[in-house]
Amino acid sequence: MTRCLTALCLILGLPAFAGGEIWVTNEKDDTISVIDIDSLEVTRTIPTGERPRGITFSHDYSRVYICASDSDTVQVMDPETGEILHDLPSGEDPEQFVLHPDDRHLWIANEDDAVTTVVDTESRTVIAQINVGIEPEGMAVNEAGSIVITTSETTNMAHWIDTATHEIIANTLVDSRPRHAEFVKDDTELWVSSEIGGTVTVFGTESQEERAKITFEIQGVHPDRIQPVGFEFTPDGKTAFVALGPANHVAVVNAETYEVEEYILTGRRVWHMAFSPDHAQLFTTNGVSGDVTVIDVASRKPLKSIKVGRFPWGAAMRPGAS
Amino acid sequence: MRLAISSVLLGLWAGSATALDLGVTWLHRAVPPPPVLSNLDPVPEDLGRAGAELGLRDNATTGQFLGHAYTLAESEVPEDGDILAVARDALAQSPFLIVDAPAADLLAIAGLPEAEGALIFNASAPETALRSGDCRANVLHTLPSRAMLADALMQGLASKRWTDLALVTGPRAGDHAWAEAMKASAAKFRLRARGEAVWDEEADMRRNAAQEVPLFTQGFRDHDVLLVADEAHDFARYIAYNTWLPRPVAGSAGMMPAAWSRVVEQWGAAQLQSRFEDLAGRPMQDRDYAAWAAFRALGEAVTRTGSADPATLRSYMLGPDFELAGFKGSPLSFRPWNGQLRQPIPLVTDQAVVAVAPMEGFLHQGNELDTLGLDRPDSACTAFD
Numbered sequence: 001m002t003r004c005l006t007a008l009c010l011i012l013g014l015p016a017f018a019g020g021e022i023w024v025t026n027e028k029d030d031t032i033s034v035i036d037i038d039s040l041e042v043t044r045t046i047p048t049g050e051r052p053r054g055i056t057f058s059h060d061y062s063r064v065y066i067c068a069s070d071s072d073t074v075q076v077m078d079p080e081t082g083e084i085l086h087d088l089p090s091g092e093d094p095e096q097f098v099l100h101p102d103d104r105h106l107w108i109a110n111e112d113d114a115v116t117t118v119v120d121t122e123s124r125t126v127i128a129q130i131n132v133g134i135e136p137e138g139m140a141v142n143e144a145g146s147i148v149i150t151t152s153e154t155t156n157m158a159h160w161i162d163t164a165t166h167e168i169i170a171n172t173l174v175d176s177r178p179r180h181a182e183f184v185k186d187d188t189e190l191w192v193s194s195e196i197g198g199t200v201t202v203f204g205t206e207s208q209e210e211r212a213k214i215t216f217e218i219q220g221v222h223p224d225r226i227q228p229v230g231f232e233f234t235p236d237g238k239t240a241f242v243a244l245g246p247a248n249h250v251a252v253v254n255a256e257t258y259e260v261e262e263y264i265l266t267g268r269r270v271w272h273m274a275f276s277p278d279h280a281q282l283f284t285t286n287g288v289s290g291d292v293t294v295i296d297v298a299s300r301k302p303l304k305s306i307k308v309g310r311f312p313w314g315a316a317m318r319p320g321a322s
Numbered sequence: 323m324r325l326a327i328s329s330v331l332l333g334l335w336a337g338s339a340t341a342l343d344l345g346v347t348w349l350h351r352a353v354p355p356p357p358v359l360s361n362l363d364p365v366p367e368d369l370g371r372a373g374a375e376l377g378l379r380d381n382a383t384t385g386q387f388l389g390h391a392y393t394l395a396e397s398e399v400p401e402d403g404d405i406l407a408v409a410r411d412a413l414a415q416s417p418f419l420i421v422d423a424p425a426a427d428l429l430a431i432a433g434l435p436e437a438e439g440a441l442i443f444n445a446s447a448p449e450t451a452l453r454s455g456d457c458r459a460n461v462l463h464t465l466p467s468r469a470m471l472a473d474a475l476m477q478g479l480a481s482k483r484w485t486d487l488a489l490v491t492g493p494r495a496g497d498h499a500w501a502e503a504m505k506a507s508a509a510k511f512r513l514r515a516r517g518e519a520v521w522d523e524e525a526d527m528r529r530n531a532a533q534e535v536p537l538f539t540q541g542f543r544d545h546d547v548l549l550v551a552d553e554a555h556d557f558a559r560y561i562a563y564n565t566w567l568p569r570p571v572a573g574s575a576g577m578m579p580a581a582w583s584r585v586v587e588q589w590g591a592a593q594l595q596s597r598f599e600d601l602a603g604r605p606m607q608d609r610d611y612a613a614w615a616a617f618r619a620l621g622e623a624v625t626r627t628g629s630a631d632p633a634t635l636r637s638y639m640l641g642p643d644f645e646l647a648g649f650k651g652s653p654l655s656f657r658p659w660n661g662q663l664r665q666p667i668p669l670v671t672d673q674a675v676v677a678v679a680p681m682e683g684f685l686h687q688g689n690e691l692d693t694l695g696l697d698r699p700d701s702a703c704t705a706f707d
Contacts, residue, residue, distance in 0.1 A: 112596055114383055134383045135593050153590060154647065155384040156625070171387040173625065176647040177590070196647040222690060224652040246651070 019320035020277045024285055024292055025052035025066065026309025033308035035283065037276050040294055040304055046082040049075050054096040055314040059103040067094040074106060074119065079318055089126050091117035098139040098148065107148045109136035116150045118166065128166040132159045138192065140181035151178035151192055158192050160208065170208050174201045179229045184255065185237050193228040193242065200228050200242060202258060212258040221247045230272035234279060241282055243270040250284060252300055262300050266293040274315035285312035341389035344630045346617060347412035348374040348396045351405050351423035356494065358556040370422040370445060371396055372602035373610030377617025390624055410436050417632045420616045422446040422609060432458040441632040443616035446609050450503065453660045453696050457703035462639065462661040464619065465612035468500055470695030471579040472507035474667030474679035475572060480511045481681040484546035489518035490561065492552040501551035504573060517542035521557055535564035549573040576671065582611030583670040591649040615654065615663060619646050651678060652691065660703040664691040
């Protein structure tokens with residue numbers, strides 16, 4: 001999910017896809033709900049390991065990787081059949097991960113262990129483990145593949161890791177409980193959301209200095225309930241959609257001025273998001289209400305709620321046949 | 323793209339030299355818990371201390387990236403020991419204390435000449451007066467007061483429209499203080515008293531609760547909820563399902579307000595719970611949470627200010643920028659008028675969280691967490707002015 005930008009680059013270079021699917025991990029059902037984008041209905045429910053959270057596809061969409069947090073493994077699934085091909089060693093309690101642009105190495109946040117684990121998906125071995133702060137969660141990699149970010153929720157930092165040496169080269173403080181990170185604008189900016197702080201911090205990647213801090217305000221919603229978690233960018237990099245957790249809204253942020261343009265109502269405790277292949281629709285996982293909100297990107301209006309399993313968390317797009 | 327890494331950064335992060343050292347003493351008076359009827363829930367030997375130890379670990383992990391080192395000294399004083407002598411020694415080492423001791427000890431320590439300018443955390447005394455007329459400028463409170471707990475419970479009952487309350491109070495001083503807090507809060511939220519009685523039975527409730535409790539509760543006028551004030555968890559557990567009328571129990575059994583409980587698992591709390599279990603081999607309790615929150619609050623202030631000076635840290639903690647992620651769904655902060663840590667209060671049973679106060683609809687002009695306990699106009703504290 002966090003690598004959708006890379007995925008997009010691939011898709012955009014190909015003829016338009018018809019349809020496609022959104023894959024949603026249901027944290028408390030140990031399943032994946034597969035939503036058909038044309039019919040906006042759940043067409044398959046696939047069993048997984050315990051407490052599935054992070055989900056991402058290989059670049060050719062022939063495999064899907066799933067963090068089965070309580071099974072202490074990353075599962076590799078054939079998306080056609082839904083069969084588990086094999087498990088990858090992942091370190092304890094893998095929560096979220098990012099697939100390196102080399103399509104081979106998974107960088108995994110081990111929430112209970114305060115480490116980031118690097119796994120080679122081909123040799124199925126752990127290449128490295130890097131000590132990070134407490135409760136690592138958000139994972140990002142730049143397009144160049146040279147830097148990986150791990151955010152740690154209790155240490156309140158973004159750790160900048162050199163992918164060649166596996167060494168931490170910088171630690172930047174953010175507001176409380178950072179959850180999600182993305183490199184954007186050709187790797188020139190890093191965005192980090194802080195759930196309890198209620199902010200998104202924008203860093204310039206050259207200097208690792210804070211460039212902006214985005215705050216949110218929704219009439220009738222207590223500021224403490226505005227808890228930014230997942231976010232996604234439009235392909236032009238000009239607009240960001242930021243999920244605000246128990247505020248039950250997604251904020252539409254102008255990525256050039258860092259100003260919020262609009263708030264879109266979703267289901268309860270909105271977590272993560274994925275676009276349809278044509279970017280006309282955005283699908284949000286809503287943990288507490290157990291559904292997915294479909295947002296029309298052009299009009300910025302919610303179109304539909306789709307019931308999925310209990311506590312939907314991660315979301316990833318799989319294109320249809322071309 | 324390559325990132326420029328300045329030598330300054332490398333020097334700062336990669337260096338092993340410690341830029342800052344912060345030592346904290348956890349100071350405990352070992353008061354034996356009163357005898358109780360049930361053997362099911364012994365009071366852990368390391369209650370409170372294990373929370374401070376987890377706070378140390380959490381801070382140290384963060385500190386390693388900033389060149390900040392933390393240490394924890396643990397001092398236990400026996401029931402008849404001289405806690406002031408131990409406190410003086412501790413204050414000679416470090417101005418930071420986390421105190422797990424009765425209110426009288428806390429006040430005596432705070433009043434020591436050596437404690438002037440120190441930063442003391444109250445992690446065990448629930449007395450509301452410590453947040454009011456008995457407040458001290460050098461004491462912050464991470465454990466909720468009885469008033470906060472009572473307000474949380476009454477908001478929960480009021481939002482269910484369970485308005486008519488009967489009350490059974492245990493024989494000990496703490497039970498009476500807890501009962502008074504619940505009565506004051508019930509009046510504040512306009513709930514109705516439908517009778518009260520003091521529990522003075524000598525019986526062993528494990529054998530004959532079925533005979534004793536119906537008679538004892540028969541005299542109350544009709545009520546929605548039976549409140550029980552029993553801080554030591556002695557007899558309250560035997561009340562439910564043995565009452566004359568079929569009514570839910572709340573207070574010290576049934577639905578209970580708690581600073582922390584093993585059943586809290588939302589908002590990332592599952593991670594805190596599992597870190598604590600790994601460390602202590604048992605679930606985290608309220609005094610553990612209060613000690614953890616005290617050390618973490620200090621750590622958060624050190625991280626953000628880069629200082630180990632108690633005055634700097636105190637002023638940051640009491641200021642508007644401080645926030646602690648306390649795994650309860652809202653950021654925690656300190657009330658600048660009395661040094662109390664603002665916090666949501668879960669209402670829990672033994673098996674689940676029923677609700678979390680402040681309940682929806684209980685509004686406040688500043689921070690809804692201030693609908694729990696002593697708001698600025700309610701507190702007689704002037705030491706923070």
